[in-house]
Amino acid sequence: MRSLLALALSAVALPVAAVSPPQPAPPPVIAPPPPLAVAPRPVPQSWEEIPPAVRARLERQTRPLAYQAVLKIEPVTLTGEAQAVEAGTRLFRQWVSPARAVKLTSAPRRAYYGDVGSVLWQVRDETGEYWCRLSAFNLSTGYNYYCYRDTDSDGVFDALYEAPYSTTYLGFQTFAKGHDEDLRKPVSYVPTDPPTDRREYVAVRYEGVHGGLIADDGFVRPGLVKLALIVGSDSPDPRQRGERLVKTYDVELNRQGRAQVDLPSGYRVTIDQVEVGGRARIAVSGGMPAGEGYLFPRVTQDDLLKRYQRALGAPE
Amino acid sequence: MNRFGRAGLAAGAVLAAVCAGAAPAGAQTYTSRTWTTFVVNAVSVPDEEREAAPGTSLLTQPVTSTRAARLEAEAPSLLGMGSAKTFPAGTKTFGVKVPDGWIYCAVAASTVKWLFSDMTACYQDVDGDGAFEIVRNSGMPFNGIPLFVFQPGPPQKLPAPIPYTSLPYKEGPTVDLGFVWRPVVVKVKRDEPPAPVTQVTITQSMMTGDKIEGVTRAQTLSVTGGPQTMRQDGATITVLGLTPEGNLRYRVRSAMPAQIQPLEMVLTTSTYYYVVTY
Numbered sequence: 001m002r003s004l005l006a007l008a009l010s011a012v013a014l015p016v017a018a019v020s021p022p023q024p025a026p027p028p029v030i031a032p033p034p035p036l037a038v039a040p041r042p043v044p045q046s047w048e049e050i051p052p053a054v055r056a057r058l059e060r061q062t063r064p065l066a067y068q069a070v071l072k073i074e075p076v077t078l079t080g081e082a083q084a085v086e087a088g089t090r091l092f093r094q095w096v097s098p099a100r101a102v103k104l105t106s107a108p109r110r111a112y113y114g115d116v117g118s119v120l121w122q123v124r125d126e127t128g129e130y131w132c133r134l135s136a137f138n139l140s141t142g143y144n145y146y147c148y149r150d151t152d153s154d155g156v157f158d159a160l161y162e163a164p165y166s167t168t169y170l171g172f173q174t175f176a177k178g179h180d181e182d183l184r185k186p187v188s189y190v191p192t193d194p195p196t197d198r199r200e201y202v203a204v205r206y207e208g209v210h211g212g213l214i215a216d217d218g219f220v221r222p223g224l225v226k227l228a229l230i231v232g233s234d235s236p237d238p239r240q241r242g243e244r245l246v247k248t249y250d251v252e253l254n255r256q257g258r259a260q261v262d263l264p265s266g267y268r269v270t271i272d273q274v275e276v277g278g279r280a281r282i283a284v285s286g287g288m289p290a291g292e293g294y295l296f297p298r299v300t301q302d303d304l305l306k307r308y309q310r311a312l313g314a315p316e
Numbered sequence: 317m318n319r320f321g322r323a324g325l326a327a328g329a330v331l332a333a334v335c336a337g338a339a340p341a342g343a344q345t346y347t348s349r350t351w352t353t354f355v356v357n358a359v360s361v362p363d364e365e366r367e368a369a370p371g372t373s374l375l376t377q378p379v380t381s382t383r384a385a386r387l388e389a390e391a392p393s394l395l396g397m398g399s400a401k402t403f404p405a406g407t408k409t410f411g412v413k414v415p416d417g418w419i420y421c422a423v424a425a426s427t428v429k430w431l432f433s434d435m436t437a438c439y440q441d442v443d444g445d446g447a448f449e450i451v452r453n454s455g456m457p458f459n460g461i462p463l464f465v466f467q468p469g470p471p472q473k474l475p476a477p478i479p480y481t482s483l484p485y486k487e488g489p490t491v492d493l494g495f496v497w498r499p500v501v502v503k504v505k506r507d508e509p510p511a512p513v514t515q516v517t518i519t520q521s522m523m524t525g526d527k528i529e530g531v532t533r534a535q536t537l538s539v540t541g542g543p544q545t546m547r548q549d550g551a552t553i554t555v556l557g558l559t560p561e562g563n564l565r566y567r568v569r570s571a572m573p574a575q576i577q578p579l580e581m582v583l584t585t586s587t588y589y590y591v592v593t594y
Contacts (some may be wrong), residue, residue, distance in 0.1 A: 058542045087413055135479065208413060209382070210353060214552075214574035275483055275575060276355060278413070 004149060025277040040064045047301045050308060058304040063264070065298040067125040069132070069173045072194065073288045080285030083102050084271070087208025087278030089270070090230070092287075093201040098122065098172055099292045101194040102131050109185045111139045113146050113160065116275065122173055123147055126298070130161065130177070131189065145174040148187065157187045169242035173231050174200040197240075200233040202288065202295060204267055208278035213254060220274040221257030224250055229295075235252055246295070262286070264296050320325050350451055350466050351580040352412060355380050356549070358574040367563040368404065373494035374518065374553055376540055376570050383411025384488025384574065385420040387448075388479040393437040394451050394472050400424040402435070409480075410489045412438060412465045419452060420480065421461040422489075438468050446455055447477035458581070460529040461522045463491050466581045472477065492523040493554060493572075497564050500536060513558060514540045520548055539564070549575065 037166070044050045050058065076094040085091065098121030107116050112135045120131035132147040143165035148157035163178030172195075205228040212223020232243030251259045251271060259271045267288045274280040288295070336466060357378045368374050387407045388430035393400055419438040426434050433456045439448035450471040458464035500515040520535040537544040537555050545554045552569035 088415065088417065208353075209576055210351065210578045211576050214355070214576065220576060224578075277411070 002035040007020070008084065038301075041312055043309050043312045044243075047305050049095040050305065054308070058301075060205065061299060061304060062301060063296070063299040064126040065124060066175070066296045067130075067177050067286050067293065068123060068175055068267060070124055070129075071173075071288075071293055071295065073290050075290035075294050076188040076233070076287045078266075078267070078284045078287050082272065082281045085280060085282050086208055087206060090203045090205045091282060091284050094287055095102075095198075095199055095201050096173075096295075097199040097284065098173045098194040098200060101192050103187040103192040104187055104189050106188045108160070108187045109181065112141065112144075113181075113183075114137065114187075119192060120148060121194060121198065125175065125177070131157070132163075132172075133171070134176060135167070137217055143170055145175065145178065146181070147174070148183070148189070150189075155188065157183065159188060160185055168237045169244040170246060171200045171231050171233055173200065174262065175246065186234065196238070197235070200231055200235075202230065203230050203243075203283065204228065204263065204278065205230055206271075207248070208284055209274050209280075210250070212274075213301075214235040214276055218275060219257050221253055223253040223257070223274060224256050225259065225271055225274060227251055227255060227261070229262070229263065229265065231295075264299070266293070266297075279315075317553075338378070341414075341463045350396070351578050352464060352466065353576050353578050354463060355382055356572050356577060357486055357490075358573050359523055359571050361568045361571045362585070363567055363569055365565060365567055366436075367559060368497060369456050369563050370498055371496065373492075373496050374564070374566055375551060375571055376494040376523070377464065377572055379493045379522065380490050381410035381412070382485050383418060384483040384485050385409050385411065385418075385480045386483055387439075388481055391439065391448070391478040392451070392474065393422075393453075395424050395435050395437055395453055399426060399435045401567055404501065408483065408487070408489050409439065411485075414440075414468055417442075419454075419465070419468055420448070420452060421465050423457055432445055434462070436462075436465055438465060440471065440534075441480070445477075447479045449474060449477050459522075460524070461491055462521075462524065463489065464579060468575070482504040491529070493520065493527045494523045494528075495520055495548070495551065496523075496528060497566075499558075499562070513562070514538060514557065516564060517544055518555075548572075549577070
């Protein structure tokens with residue numbers, strides 16, 4: 001009886017252990033291919049919705065309003081069409097003039113600070129507004145920008161700053177506040193029309209190649225070229241005629257010998273086919289929007305959010 | 317006594333007296349940066365073991381300006397005393413970028429070496445008609461290198477236009493850019509034997525002939541612990557050791573690829589105004 005039970009148990013067990021034929025390997029499971037199109041990244045609707053890594057990168061691009069003249073900007077047409085240019089070529093000109101002005105109605109304590117009737121144009125920075133004039137040549141101080149400030153907005157200037165001058169060109173655009181000049185005696189002022197003899201241009205000059213490898217076809221790639229943001233004027237007054245370098249930009253050419261750079265002023269410059277002697281093909285598009293504005297506009301989180309949204313394909 | 321003698325002292329005293337009663341009213345300092353570029357031309361160097369004596373170059377490559385031109389007629393230099401008065405037709409000139417275009421310069425060797433320096437005359441084609449109309453006396457070659465001019469002199473009109481032909485930059489005047497090695501000598505006391513050389517310095521320098529003109533960059537390598545490799549601007553040189561005679565055993569793995577390099581001069585000037593009554 002006990003042996004019959006053992007036989008029955010073994011009969012149940014054996015088919016599994018010994019009698020069962022070898023099973024073929026299961027066919028490999030092939031995962032379905034990923035979709036060809038990458039799922040669109042969600043467009044953030046607020047600064048906080050931007051992924052943290054991107055947000056940190058964008059944060060570094062925010063800029064407060066730098067000390068500079070408030071401009072009345074004339075329109076410019078930049079086609080974005082590439083042209084062969086030599087090093088030292090001014091790529092375009094966009095004309096600007098002071099946006100607003102006041103005139104003094106009382107005399108400051110020194111003649112070179114200005115006089116009754118002196119016209120001053122508006123300059124701003126993140127902390128507020130200043131009103132500036134350029135002095136006539138003075139033996140003790142040379143040419144200087146004198147910028148007044150009405151700190152308590154009571155219609156009377158109560159602070160004065162003396163800023164260094166340009167040795168090459170005496171335009172209305174100043175970019176350095178300078179030092180406190182101790183006004184001592186408050187000076188009154190009233191609004192007036194902006195000066196008409198202070199029209200000047202903003203331009204970008206291609207400075208040429210500054211380094212890089214020379215490919216077999218004679219073009220520079222990768223490499224480095226320089227652009228210069230300049231202001232200048234054709235004024236008949238020799239003191240106001242000339243050009244002044246505001247800022248130089250280093251632009252890296254990639255391995256294809258190409259570069260595209262967006263300057264803070266709104267100009268997009270595309271550079272290609274740079275030769276050893278500096279000749280290059282350059283296209284400029286964009287420009288400062290016409291109307292009141294700045295050469296170096298403030299860059300806020302909101303501006304960068306909009307730029308990021310556009311990059312992700314959000315409608316304008 | 318200073319080089320102006322008693323007259324100089326007297327003038328200095330008068331100036332000091334004038335300034336003594338004055339207050340410095342304003343001082344403004346300006347820093348201007350001027351840059352130029354040059355081309356390091358490629359050379360082919362076999363990768364094989366070599367030897368070089370101390371103070372000689374391990375690798376030398378020709379350097380040119382980024383532009384060049386050839387004078388097609390004899391050109392007056394309009395330089396002063398002690399300089400060559402003319403450049404013969406066929407003289408090669410190197411290009412220098414200036415705010416209003418390009419000037420093409422040639423170096424006039426001094427006719428009295430012990431008294432005068434070599435001077436640079438730079439020609440300019442103002443109207444772009446293929447002939448130079450003005451020449452600018454631009455002083456001594458910058459840092460002794462007859463390829464650089466940072467401050468061109470005032471323009472002088474030439475008696476007659478001088479025709480010229482543009483040349484490929486590779487065919488312009490050249491200087492050498494070399495990697496020159498020297499042993500690092502360890503000082504010992506007078507009665508001790510000289511210490512064995514364990515390190516060498518390799519300096520990348522502009523050269524005119526065997527003369528080094530301005531040190532640019534240097535690296536120090538050991539010569540006792542097996543091969544050591546230095547890399548600079550795409551050149552790769554492996555130092556293998558020293559021979560019993562004191563020569564350096566080395567291999568040039570690769571020369572510098574053809575490239576443009578910048579050279580920048582920073583000039584700082586101050587202007588002082590003195591006011592007697594204020």
